[in-house]
Each structure stands twice: as C-alpha cells, then as structure tokens.
Amino acid sequence: MSEVAVVAIFVAKPxxxxxxxxxxxxxxxxxxxxxxALQYDLHRDIKEPRRFIFVERWESEAALQKHGESAHxxxxxxxxxxxxxxxxxxVASKIL
Numbered sequence: 539m540s541e542v543a544v545v546a547i548f549v550a551k552p553x554x555x556x557x558x559x560x561x562x563x564x565x566x567x568x569x570x571x572x573x574x575a576l577q578y579d580l581h582r583d584i585k586e587p588r589r590f591i592f593v594e595r596w597e598s599e600a601a602l603q604k605h606g607e608s609a610h611x612x613x614x615x616x617x618x619x620x621x622x623x624x625x626x627x628x629v630a631s632k633i634l
Contacts, residue, residue: 574601
C-alpha cells in the first residue's frame, strides 16, 4: 500500500464562512480517529478568509475511500453544498 496525500479546498458562500467552518471542524476529530488517517488538518487562508483548506495524509487509497464512506463525511456532504460556492479535492502520491 502506498501513502496518499489530499488537499481539499472549500470556498464559503459570502456570509456563510462561520457556518462552513463549524461544519468542517466537526469532521476533524472523528477523522483523526479513523484507521489509516496519518494527518488531517484544517486551515484557513490568511488573505482569503472564505477559503478553507484541508491537508491530509492517508496510509492508502483504501483508507481514504473508507473515510469518504464514513457517517461524518456523509453528513458533511448533505449539509455543505448550501454553504460553499466552490470545492475541490486533489489526491496525490508522494514522489520524494
């Protein structure tokens, strides 16, 4: 199995920044307890405070897939579209 990295970016709709932040923050602790989660950190862009960024590391693509099937991520997917105007998730493998 090969470690994978994820960068996920969500840009809040105007006026929804704090609500999106709360929904994103609710994922942090349950995700950190998941098997295969090596890193799961939430950041906020300094110059664009509507932009939230997850930096993640997973033991494998299989662990990442299970994360996507978890109850807390399913709940996030149900709530979040009303709170953000743009979302992007990039999955990468480490080169060096």
